[in-house]
Amino acid sequence: MTYRLWHRQFLAYLQYEYSGLLSLKTCIPSLLGKSCKNVISLSIIPSSSRKVLFFIGGKYRTSVVSWDVLCIRALHYGLAIWLKSKEIKEKGKKMSIEVSHDTDFGARKGAPITTRRGFLKGAFATAGVAATVGAIGLAPVGLSGCSSQGSKIANTGNGATAGTFTATAEGYGGEITATLVVDNLELVSVDVVGDLETEGIGGRAVSLLPQRMLAHNTADVDAISGATVTSMAVINAAKAALSEGGVKLEARDVSVTQNMTPxxxxxxxxxxxxxxxxxxxxxxxxxxxxxxxxxxxxxxxxxxxxxxxxxxxxxxxxxxxxxxxxxxxxxxxxxxxxxxxxxxxxxxxxxxxxxxxxxxxxxxxxxxVEPTEHVGGNEEITVDLAIVGSGGSGTMAALTALEGGKTVAIIEKCGKIGGLSACASSFLCVGSDLQIEAEQIYDIDEQYNYQMNFAHWKTNGPLVRNVLESSAGVVNKLSSLYQQTDCEGFEGVNIGRPCVRQRKGTDKIQALYDTFIIPQGGQLMLETAAESLIVEDGVVCGVNAVRQDTTTVTVHAKAVHVATGGFGGNKSMLKEICGSSNFYLNGVSRNTGDGIQMCREVGGHLDPEIIPEFSEYCGNDKIDIFSGYLKYLNQPGFLAVNPAGERFINEQMFMSSILENAGPALASVGYAYLVFTQGDVDAMVKDGILGVLSDENLHRLTLNEQQYSRVNHPGYPTLNEELENAINHNQAWKADTLAGLGDAIGLDSAVFGKTIEEYLASIASGQDVRQGKDPAMLHSLSDGPFYALRITPTIFGTLDGIKVSGNCQALDDEGRIIKGLYCGGQDSGGYFVSPYYSDAAGHSCGYAWISGYIAAKHFLENA
Ligand SMILES: Cc1cc2nc3c(=O)[nH]c(=O)nc-3n(C[C@H](O)[C@H](O)[C@H](O)COP(=O)(O)OP(=O)(O)OC[C@H]3O[C@@H](n4cnc5c(N)ncnc54)[C@H](O)[C@@H]3O)c2cc1C
Incomplete structure (x- = not known):
């Protein structure tokens, strides 16, 4: 079946439909247009579930692009995309779609999209332009999202043929400026400045995209792999510069002769x-x-x-x-x-x-500087259980199913296994041998009642009970498996908390694959992203996936376990579901909610209790303050004010209960400013930072000698230098007076003044009249200079997803089981509510592994 797509200038339409939707800013494939005949609906659903219909059709010149490529491109941008026609979707057939392009569309004129690679190039470029327009709400047509200037030297009547043209666009770290010199419609030089882009990622796009443009005499080039955001900014800036000057380059391959010194x-x-x-x-x-x-x-x-x-x-x-x-x-x-x-x-x-x-x-x-050519192809395999995601949940499901004599395939988007599960140390457990040996005795009934009461019984009782009852068996099983490998999986137990401690890092999970899963015939497919579930007669029976080289992989199975680790890496889903996207992610950016979206597409019900999983430390969504020491500055209990300039929290909770209290409080106000003095900075440099310092979150103490030395580690920026960098990026401010500080931030002086007045009175009286903070944390504000640091919540990812039964079977909106579909880990809902359990130890990691076991066990018993 073939459809014709008609590409026209659609920027106005995009602006109207999409302004404010972040993922869509960079992702609308250029082959979608609004104005069309022979209308067929094509749904594009951003990862946030907001549904927008596009119409496709038309009768223009055509070239062919496969449905797969369209899907790959959509997936790349975090979109689910499919034809509305159910008939086509359910058959799961690949189709050819004929694509035409608008011959009037500016710089693309004369560059017909005839090859797969060509198509991608076109899609990328146009999407970026739309993004800018949508983001800043400017005029709907053209490259108006970028600011540009230029000096035309010659003009043919159709536009300039020579001159120097400059434009800027917003990159990952800040502004990117592209300056292009053109002579007789030849690109002579391309200079891109984007000093704030991440070294080794965006920085490579800044340095190499100009070379690619020169090599093809066009700004309409492919992005650099792994640096999409910066690439789009560079391409947009370059295209805007040319467009503003009316320059219409003809793309062609420039011949290059190397003469390297061997x-x-x-x-x-x-x-x-x-x-x-x-x-x-x-x-x-x-x-x-x-x-x-x-x-x-x-x-x-x-x-x-x-x-x-x-x-x-x-x-x-x-x-x-x-x-x-x-x-x-x-x-x-x-x-x-x-x-x-x-x-x-x-x-x-x-x-x-x-x-x-x-x-x-x-x-x-x-x-x-040529991009990788993708060869494509198709593969099909059949197994008993298809598993999506190789984190704790997927890995435990694989181990369990294999032990039960079943065949499994593990589909993993990344080039490595483990996901978030490689980062975790604590692991919820009640009654494992390790705990009994360490005389840490917990009772399942007590733990169950604690958790259910803590959650006001909003969690799924049968699921919580099953998790707790299964936990010891899972930990005992894993302990015995680790003993057969070279890797020490568990390192001990937590004292006074129902959990064991495991080694961080991928190697413990790798050891399970190397020693058990692969030798037992488990098929691990790395760099393969699951896209959709296959449903036949109402039963989920497989997965459609795409390998990084664009090969489509169809995995047929009796059942599917979906465990893609939540959506911490998907800003638009975060915004839609958790109410905010200005988090700093200290987790896995590839966890973009794919599993949740796939399950929703087949009727899975989204649990209403989905929450971000907060980390102990603060972050910043504009610059990286997490790799240094600024992330600790939430801990000493400095005055914190919300964007309105009011106190909103007892700041000592940033140290004592960030996961369950301070994290949600900070998320609810979006971001906050910490206020402190030069004296505080000097004291921290000299004596260390008071706060939670151990990974285990057990000790709350002043930095000891060793940790103090981290603050002054040779070659590493000092606290003062980090602050200076934050000031340069408008994420910290310094002033001689508190009033001046408020003004510098832009706070309402009346509101902030009142906050300060009351806080100074609290310091003077030694009693925090508004929030009841420990007087020891009422740090003096008598001497300047004063600082403010903007902080946002840091998250590991998200918790909860598709609602599941006590056996981790996915449920639909009516609470009915979706046959053949299991969900685990952070893709599954029912174990968590906000806030995170206050015994805060290993629930998320433990739940992930245990849910994989529960799902596979149920599959074995019912297969
Ligand atoms: C720094 C850090 C420390 C932490 N410490 C703790 C702790 O001490 N205790 C605790 O309980 N929790 C902790 N956590 C949280 C915990 O690690 C996670 O909640 C849990 O491991 C999630 O397991 P999972 O199996 O659901 O997902 P993951 O382990 O993230 O696995 C999901 C996998 O799915 C893959 N995937 C995604 N999309 C696709 C797709 N479309 N197709 C195929 N594969 C896909 C991902 O690449 C990933 O490998 C921590 C997290 C971080 C980041």
Missing amino acids: GTYQGEAYGKWKAGTVEGTRFFSPADIQPTRVEVTVDQNSIVSVEVLDTSETPGFFEPCIERIPAAVVDQQSLTVDAVTGCTMTTGAILSGVQQCLEQAGADLRGF
Whole structure:
């Protein structure tokens, strides 16, 4: 079946429909248009469930793009996309869709989309333009979201043929400016400035997209893999600059002759962990972080070999990068090969090192910037249980089903296993052997009553009970499995809390795959993103997925366990479901709610109790204050005011109960300003920061010698330097007076003045009249200079998803079981309500693993 899509200028329409929807800002494929004949509905559902219909059809010139490619592109942007016609969807058939493009559409004129790659290029470029218009609500047509200026030197009547053209667009970290010099419709140079983009990710787009533009004499190029946001900004700025000048370049391949100095070169770059940071040690990177070093051998024309010599990147992340990236660079003769999904920073470190080597060799980088060509293809497999997501829930489901003699396939979006589950340490448990040996005795009835009462019985009683009753068996089972591997899975128990402690990092989960799941025939499909569920006769019986190389994978199964880890990485879903998107994510950005969306598409009911999972520390949604020490500044109990300038919380809760109290309070006001003095900063630098310092969240104490040394770690920015950086980015402010501080932030002086007056009175009397804070935390505000730091909540991800039965079977809106469909971990709802349980230890991680066991056990008993 073939449909014709008619692409016209649709910016006005997008602006009207989409303004404010973040994910859609960057994602509308250009092949969708409003005005059409032969109307067929095409639904685009943003990850936030808001449904908007597009109409497709038309009778223009056509070229062919497959339905798969459309889906891949939509998936890439976090969208679910399908044809409205049920008939077509249920058959799950691949289709060809004929795409036409509007010959009047500005810069794309004369660049027909005839190939798959060409299509993607077009989709990307136009989507970005729409994004800008929608975001700032400017005029509906054209490139008006970018500001531009230029000097036309020659004009043919249709537009300029030469000149220098500049425009800016909003990148990931801030403004990006592109300046293009054109002579006789030839791109002579492209300079892009975007100093605030993330080094190794966005920074690569800033440096390499100009080369790609020059290589093809167009600004209409593919994004750099792994750096979509920055890429779109660079492309938009460049296109806006040309458009404003009326320049219509003709895209063509520019011939490049290399004349490198043959030899072997070395380059190095940091990836996830920067020089001096000790954060990586928590995930088994070395304490002394070194850059990733690569060695590249070239001859005159080509890259002969690439080798990674050394890396301090996180175990679990660097292995797939080392395996794939150097080989891809040599095969494709490109330093813009596809990033390993979920390992973008490590990929970026390797590729930045390679780039340095090529530069040393005198390479013309225009010859080494082609994107990966995707080959596509189709694969089908049949197993008993299809599992989506290789985190705790998916892994435990796989282990359990395999032990029961069933075949399984685990579909994993990233190039590595483990998801959020690789980060967790505490693991809820009641009555495991480890706990009994440590004389930590808990009672299931007591724990059940505590949890149900804490949640005001809004959780799913049978599910909570089943989780608690299954917990000891799961931990005992995992302990015995770990003992058969080289990896110590569990490290001990928590004293006074119903949980055991497990080793952080991917290796413990990897050990389970290497020793049990793979040898027992489990099929692990990495870099394969599940897209939709297959339903036949009302029973879920498989998964449609797409591999990173665009191969479509169909997994037929008797049942499916969906466990994609919630939607902490999906801003529009966060906004829609949790009411705000200005969180700092200290979790996995690839967890974008895919599983929840897939289940909703087949009728799954969204639990109303979905909540963000808060971390102990504060963050900032505009700049990274999390990698340094600013994240601890919520802990000492400094004065905190909401955006209106009022106190809204007893600030000591930032230290004593952030997960269940301060986190939700901060989320409810959106963000807050912490107010403190230079004296506080000096004291913190000298004596450390008072706060929660252990990963286990058990000890609340002043920094000891060792931790104090972290504040002054050589090579690492000091607290003062971090503050200065935040001030430069308008996320912190400094003033000689408190009134001046309020003015600098932009607070209402009357409201903030009253807050300060009352707070100073509390300090003077030693009694916090408004919030009852411990007087020890009424830090003096008598001497300036004064600081304010803007903080937003930090989250690990989200909790709760599709409502499930006591056996983790997905339920529909009527509370009926959806046959063949299980949900686990953070995709499943019924175990949590807001706030997080106040015995705050391991509920989310424990629930993830245990829910996988419960689902697979039920499947085995009923298969
Ligand atoms: C830093 C940190 C510390 C934490 N500490 C604790 C702690 O001490 N105690 C505790 O209880 N909890 C903790 N948590 C939370 C806990 O780790 C998670 O809630 C839990 O592990 C989630 O497990 P899951 O199986 O639901 O999801 P995950 O482990 O995230 O697994 C989901 C998997 O699905 C994959 N996926 C996503 N989309 C798709 C798709 N379309 N197709 C295929 N695969 C897909 C993801 O790539 C991922 O691998 C912490 C989290 C973080 C970030």
